[in-house]
Amino acid sequence: MLSNIDSLMHGFGVALSGYHIMLMMGGVLLGILVGVLPGLGAPNGVTLLLPLTFGMDPVSAIILLTSLYWGALFGGSTTSILFNIPGEPSSVATTFDGYPMARQGRATEALTCAFLSAGFGALVGVIVITLLSTAVANFALRFGPPEYFAVYLLAFASFIAFGGGTPLKTIISLCLGFGLGMVGIDTVSGNMRLTFDFDQLVRGISFLVVVIGLFGLGELLLTIEEGPEFKGASGRIDPREMFRTMGRMPRYWLAMLRGSAVGVWMGITPGGPTAASFMSYGIARRVSRNRANFGKGEPEGVIAPETADHSAGTAAMLPMLSLGIPGSATAAVMLGGLMIWGLNPGPMLFIEQHDFVWGMIASMYLGNVVGVVLVLATVPLFAAMLSISFSIIGPIIVTVCMVGAYTVASSPFDLWIALVFGAVGYAMKKLDYPLAPLILAMVIGDKAEDAFRQSMLSSNGSLSIFWSNWLVGAITTLAILFLLWPLTMLLRRPAQTTDPDAATHAP
Amino acid sequence: MRMTIAALGAALSLAATLPAALAEEWKPTRPVEFVVTSGAGGGTDVFARAVQAAIAKHDLVPTSVVVTNKGGGSGVEGYIYGAAAKADPHKVIFGTNNAWTLPMVVKTSWQTENFVPVAIMAFDEFMLWVKNDSPFKTAADFVAAAKEKPGTLRMGGSQTHDTDQTLTVLVEKAANIQLKYIPYQGGGTVGTQLAGGHIEANTNNPSESLGGWRGGQVRPLCVFRKAPMPEGQKVAGDKGWGDVPTCASQGLNVTEFNMPRTVFLPPGTPPEAQAYWVDVFRRASETPEWKDYVSRTSQNGELVTGDAMVKRINAEEADTRKIFEEAGWLVK
Numbered sequence: 014m015l016s017n018i019d020s021l022m023h024g025f026g027v028a029l030s031g032y033h034i035m036l037m038m039g040g041v042l043l044g045i046l047v048g049v050l051p052g053l054g055a056p057n058g059v060t061l062l063l064p065l066t067f068g069m070d071p072v073s074a075i076i077l078l079t080s081l082y083w084g085a086l087f088g089g090s091t092t093s094i095l096f097n098i099p100g101e102p103s104s105v106a107t108t109f110d111g112y113p114m115a116r117q118g119r120a121t122e123a124l125t126c127a128f129l130s131a132g133f134g135a136l137v138g139v140i141v142i143t144l145l146s147t148a149v150a151n152f153a154l155r156f157g158p159p160e161y162f163a164v165y166l167l168a169f170a171s172f173i174a175f176g177g178g179t180p181l182k183t184i185i186s187l188c189l190g191f192g193l194g195m196v197g198i199d200t201v202s203g204n205m206r207l208t209f210d211f212d213q214l215v216r217g218i219s220f221l222v223v224v225i226g227l228f229g230l231g232e233l234l235l236t237i238e239e240g241p242e243f244k245g246a247s248g249r250i251d252p253r254e255m256f257r258t259m260g261r262m263p264r265y266w267l268a269m270l271r272g273s274a275v276g277v278w279m280g281i282t283p284g285g286p287t288a289a290s291f292m293s294y295g296i297a298r299r300v301s302r303n304r305a306n307f308g309k310g311e312p313e314g315v316i317a318p319e320t321a322d323h324s325a326g327t328a329a330m331l332p333m334l335s336l337g338i339p340g341s342a343t344a345a346v347m348l349g350g351l352m353i354w355g356l357n358p359g360p361m362l363f364i365e366q367h368d369f370v371w372g373m374i375a376s377m378y379l380g381n382v383v384g385v386v387l388v389l390a391t392v393p394l395f396a397a398m399l400s401i402s403f404s405i406i407g408p409i410i411v412t413v414c415m416v417g418a419y420t421v422a423s424s425p426f427d428l429w430i431a432l433v434f435g436a437v438g439y440a441m442k443k444l445d446y447p448l449a450p451l452i453l454a455m456v457i458g459d460k461a462e463d464a465f466r467q468s469m470l471s472s473n474g475s476l477s478i479f480w481s482n483w484l485v486g487a488i489t490t491l492a493i494l495f496l497l498w499p500l501t502m503l504l505r506r507p508a509q510t511t512d513p514d515a516a517t518h519a520p
Numbered sequence: 521m522r523m524t525i526a527a528l529g530a531a532l533s534l535a536a537t538l539p540a541a542l543a544e545e546w547k548p549t550r551p552v553e554f555v556v557t558s559g560a561g562g563g564t565d566v567f568a569r570a571v572q573a574a575i576a577k578h579d580l581v582p583t584s585v586v587v588t589n590k591g592g593g594s595g596v597e598g599y600i601y602g603a604a605a606k607a608d609p610h611k612v613i614f615g616t617n618n619a620w621t622l623p624m625v626v627k628t629s630w631q632t633e634n635f636v637p638v639a640i641m642a643f644d645e646f647m648l649w650v651k652n653d654s655p656f657k658t659a660a661d662f663v664a665a666a667k668e669k670p671g672t673l674r675m676g677g678s679q680t681h682d683t684d685q686t687l688t689v690l691v692e693k694a695a696n697i698q699l700k701y702i703p704y705q706g707g708g709t710v711g712t713q714l715a716g717g718h719i720e721a722n723t724n725n726p727s728e729s730l731g732g733w734r735g736g737q738v739r740p741l742c743v744f745r746k747a748p749m750p751e752g753q754k755v756a757g758d759k760g761w762g763d764v765p766t767c768a769s770q771g772l773n774v775t776e777f778n779m780p781r782t783v784f785l786p787p788g789t790p791p792e793a794q795a796y797w798v799d800v801f802r803r804a805s806e807t808p809e810w811k812d813y814v815s816r817t818s819q820n821g822e823l824v825t826g827d828a829m830v831k832r833i834n835a836e837e838a839d840t841r842k843i844f845e846e847a848g849w850l851v852k
Contacts, residue, residue, distance in 0.1 A: 056560065067573045067576070154712065157713060157717075197593055198596070198626065199680075200705060203625060203681040204626070205626055212600045216590070216596075216597040336715070337711065337731055338709065345559065345561040348561045349560055357730050357731040359734060359735045360732075360736070361735045
């Protein structure tokens, strides 16, 4: 551990130069822009910048790309909070409480909360990487198909079981998500599923496009129906509110630590940032002291997913470097970059490319500090956007949504999908169907299915493989306990469950 | 041959409508799109970006070149996109042998022979890998263990009905053994699954497991090649790629198996554009950047174009079809 701190100091020596700080600022700013635009997203942003890095030395190249990633993670929360449009898949959970806060005129508070907790999560992630690099890498190797499935099951269980909503409606929404995630080619059988011989469906239905429709367009339809009360909500912007929120942050230390722990866990086990944010929100909604207020504009409901999202995004860099496992879509693109710069991800990278690895880790500290400062500077600007009249901002949102839906895969067909899901999202909200289970099922449903079937191939169809060692056994058992939690609550405190609070307003 | 005939036919009909001077030379006039039939970070993606880097460095193409990833449906998306860009020489499609294996195993709306072939830029080799502390020292040990306990050794690979599973079938047939094939999403995952001991063996390309071998997690038993790979730098300890014996020499009689890295143009592209791109790719293959990519990824950098490429494709297609038919993978 001490030698790791030595290495880190060496890394700061590599990363701290005027040129690198400039790259960080440029990367973070570009990233915020990319993150704010729904659909564009961090993976696309990194892909677009990749050719630029061919002429750079690897340390500068990775600093530019990771800074862009941090920026995009920050930026993704902005539109979630202001317009209920998640700029990044991992900021879907931020809409649940962030958007209600913005509608109550607390946009500044919500944004500040989100950015500070995100920065905190990233810091925890990078500290874990610094101190435990080798141990964590070896731990990640223990994950085979049964372990993967157990991790996904745990994510499902903690979100679904701790969530509110009518059970039947939750299940319907969940199944719709599984079905949508299934479209396209199936890894295990190699066959096309649910494509109906449509060329456009071969690549599957993009989760990002569905989110743009369900959240962005669906919300807009609701706003139009309810009348444009959008503007009055937060006409006043008080920069001092930002500092007051900063002062209140330490009060949420428990929520931040819990979120970071969930995030680090999901980043190292390859659950990914999106699943991490859902899981963290689900757990917080059950155990927080303010749980009754969740879904109605509770700061903790912003803090929980944001810390988890960022600590997972940061921690996922470790399996990428040391094993070549991409923990997220963005990490997959960066892996491609590593190969082009002439580096081979693997256990030897830490030994042979000392400058690169520790330069990058050091830049993660610096990049996130730069990110928090820059993104906080944008808060008044973004919060001011809410005071623009709806007749102006509404059409702009539609345009941005459509541009975003097109950018995902440069396919005009996706525009129709976004429109259809706009209508679906509106209908689901009117009928009180929760959207979150659908999203979660779409994101990790097919991965969970692959892992389950790979496990079954391996065990010749015996379920005992999910208890074949202490690791997978412990995760599976925990997941099942989580699933049974609502049931035990029902037995112990029958009066509590009839409380309509939080249940009907759950996202 | 079918492909050249199709290309020639298209060319003749086009040439008849064009003034002779125009038909002679073609040059891109707009930005060129390299369509990659894999996701960002996949083998085909790295391949296309290596070509892009070589072209940019030596100014081989007068306009700008952008790479787009269309890897949905195991790459089907990229070919659908290419087929839709009828006769547009500004779209260049990068793939592997998936250009002709995909239509065999899934229902596609395009046919391989309609695409205009440009070049095979390289061939990626395959090796039999085991975990570093595995009891198997040679391919013969592996075969013997599989004979003892049929259907229990787990062989990992990327995707279903793709190169890894094809090679697994060939190994099973050659050694008269039964393995348990488990498909994963990509070569990188398959490598770490082996390192973690979740499978007993895999057939990764050298570049996919280079990091794992250096780091002492996995080691190669043999290479599916007629002769050992050329002696290069040492990779792990005192061993280099050239020290890995051929599988045939260890009694596992699959003499040659490799994966071509292919480049095509959309159906109906005129021959002068085809000639232009053949020339560009030939010059790209001579750049130091390309040579560096080939040696870093331990591929065979043989360039195949024109008639030779069509012959090669047709021969491979016929072989593969036979294997797929026996395995029952063909779609009706």
